[in-house]
Amino acid sequence: MIEASGLTKRYGQKVAVDDLSFTVKPGHVTGFLGPNGAGKSTTMRMMLGLDNPTSGEVRINGKRYGELRNPLRTVGALLDAKWVHPNRSARAHLRWMARSNGIPMQRVDEVLEQVGLTDVARRNAGGFSLGMSQRLGLATALLGDPEVLLFDEPVNGLDPEGIHWIRRFMQGLAAEGRTVFVSSHLLSEMALTAEELVVIGRGKLIAQCSTAEFVDNAGSSSVLVRSPEAPQLQRLLGDEQITVRSSEADRLVIDGATTEQIGELAAQHRIVLHELTAQRGSLEDAFMQMTSDSVEYQTTLGEATELTAQGVAR
Numbered sequence: 001m002i003e004a005s006g007l008t009k010r011y012g013q014k015v016a017v018d019d020l021s022f023t024v025k026p027g028h029v030t031g032f033l034g035p036n037g038a039g040k041s042t043t044m045r046m047m048l049g050l051d052n053p054t055s056g057e058v059r060i061n062g063k064r065y066g067e068l069r070n071p072l073r074t075v076g077a078l079l080d081a082k083w084v085h086p087n088r089s090a091r092a093h094l095r096w097m098a099r100s101n102g103i104p105m106q107r108v109d110e111v112l113e114q115v116g117l118t119d120v121a122r123r124n125a126g127g128f129s130l131g132m133s134q135r136l137g138l139a140t141a142l143l144g145d146p147e148v149l150l151f152d153e154p155v156n157g158l159d160p161e162g163i164h165w166i167r168r169f170m171q172g173l174a175a176e177g178r179t180v181f182v183s184s185h186l187l188s189e190m191a192l193t194a195e196e197l198v199v200i201g202r203g204k205l206i207a208q209c210s211t212a213e214f215v216d217n218a219g220s221s222s223v224l225v226r227s228p229e230a231p232q233l234q235r236l237l238g239d240e241q242i243t244v245r246s247s248e249a250d251r252l253v254i255d256g257a258t259t260e261q262i263g264e265l266a267a268q269h270r271i272v273l274h275e276l277t278a279q280r281g282s283l284e285d286a287f288m289q290m291t292s293d294s295v296e297y298q299t300t301l302g303e304a305t306e307l308t309a310q311g312v313a314r
């Protein structure tokens with residue numbers, strides 16, 4: 001369990017994290033979502049005691065990082081996969097980490113096996129591909145068999161197979177009852193990976209909810225109707241003060257009304273419908289709508305949208 005309360009970090013005039021409070025529970029992958037510069041990495045560094053909050057605090061299983069007796073046994077993290085010494089083998093790196101943290105040596109072979117690096121364990125980490133480095137980073141995070149795991153943008157730069165593997169791996173760790181907190185600016189990836197979301201923009205909390213709720217609450221929900229009598233239906237909707245967003249000869253897109261309301265109105269006036277479909281917003285829609293004010297360095301909304309859209313497509 002991770003609990004952030006009133007977490008704030010200032011760098012001079014810049015407020016990187018602004019009075020952030022949220023809880024991350026065990027048993028699920030929780031996505032930490034926000035546009036670039038939103039404050040995700042700063043928050044994660046504070047969780048790990050690598051940066052001190054200006055005010056507020058983070059507790060991991062009820063304790064501040066500095067109060068943990070054996071930090072690696074409580075919380076494992078993958079912040080930057082390339083920090084390993086390039087001339088050290090994967091196994092030597094893990095043995096060094098284990099020795100300096102009082103972790104039994106047998107864990108080294110266990111975690112190498114777990115992340116699929118056993119066959120390359122004696123090769124220098126400097127020659128590893130990004131995907132292999134990420135796996136070594138995961139092995140390092142798992143060394144102390146911690147209950148809480150933090151991953152900062154773990155799929156950045158990976159190919160689809162690598163992304164799929166990491167996603168399944170994180171879900172497996174959550175299914176074991178661990179707390180898994182993973183940051184990303186890739187919305188579509190989070191929609192597939194995370195059950196719960198903490199969404200931030202410009203250091204502030206925008207939402208904490210399930211991924212499904214986030215889409216339901218923020219995505220524009222509209223109804224598509226196809227009818228040979230669309231113009232008549234449009235007039236009736238206007239009489240009821242219901243907005244028709246777009247209309248074609250036989251097709252209407254309606255905002256702010258349910259399929260039940262529209263179906264009943266049509267039935268009362270004996271209007272034939274060929275289609276009546278609720279259109280749920282995608283996670284991308286929801287995210288853009290909720291963070292459009294909070295994308296850093298935005299000069300116009302168009303530019304901000306493009307920034308986010310690139311994040312989605314990448």
Ligand SMILES: Nc1ncnc2c1ncn2[C@@H]1O[C@H](COP(=O)(O)OP(=O)(O)OP(=O)(O)O)[C@@H](O)[C@H]1O
Nearest residue numbers: 011014016034035036037038039040041042043185
């Ligand atoms: N050491 C620092 N000194 C000054 N400003 C900083 C420092 N670290 C981060 N910032 C600023 O704080 C803000 C939040 O940065 P942070 O890296 O936490 O965001 P992020 O959400 O992780 O973004 P990204 O996805 O781009 O890494 C940014 O405006 C960044 O420029």
